[in-house]
Amino acid sequence: MIIRPAVEGDAGRLAEIQNPVIRDTAITFNPKERSETEMRVAVRDRPCFLVAEVGGRVMGFACYDQLRKGPGYARTVEHTIVISEEGRGQGMGRALMDAIVEHARDAGIGSIWAGVSGENPAGVAFHASLGFEEVARLPKVGYK
Template sequence: MTIRPARPEDAEAIVAIWNAVIDGTAVTFTTELKTPSGIAADIAARGPAFQVAEDRGRVLGFATYFPFRGGPGYAFTKEHSIQLAPEARGRGLGRALMVALEDTARAERVHSLWAGVSGENPGGVAFHAAPGFVEVARLPQVGRKFDRWMDLVLMQKFLSPPR
């Protein structure tokens, strides 16, 4: 298994993983499917801030970060997304991706990394808590999907010491 920066040719595999999550789970509140061209553009724009887990030439998961909010005051705060193919879960790939993503973020002087986790995803909350993300807010009924309201759990990890 290898963790490496994503390449444009990984876009189709990433789309397959991400769209399965969008279509079939409450892990994300979005209903807009990803496209290979959109993911390829994200890979080009984010560079090393878009990582993949690969095993024998097959992409099994990805992690990426992006601006938390617009404006220069938020330049050192990022939000991330991490997803694995179902057959890749429970093999340590998520943890390996998270380590690689945090290392890249630290190298880019990111101070604070955020996770927005569906309240219907206790496994996602536990996954983030294990490497030190802390729940800082639970926003009730801010997401809607599958004809129901869902909570959003905001989790944060400082990558550099607070001042």
């Protein structure tokens, strides 16, 4: 497995990985699937966008962006992590998280947030295993 920065040429595969999660689950409340163009823009514009590659094939990604706009949030980010179905259970999630945490630390980021849906108990457990702490529950906030 190789962890590397995403490039715009990965955009099609990134959409293939993310769209089943958008389409088939309530893990994300975004109802609109991502186009290759949208993923290309995300790769270009996010301060950190990494992929896990196995045998030359992208199998998952992690990225982060500022939690909210404005200078008061400049050192606070929220991350996204998505592993393809065939890539799950191989340590990719942990490797990607280790890499974005290191990137954030090197960039002077003070806080990394994870907005994990209650519909995603595996995501809650995964983040807890990495040392993330639950700081709030936001009932009746996200719908799909």
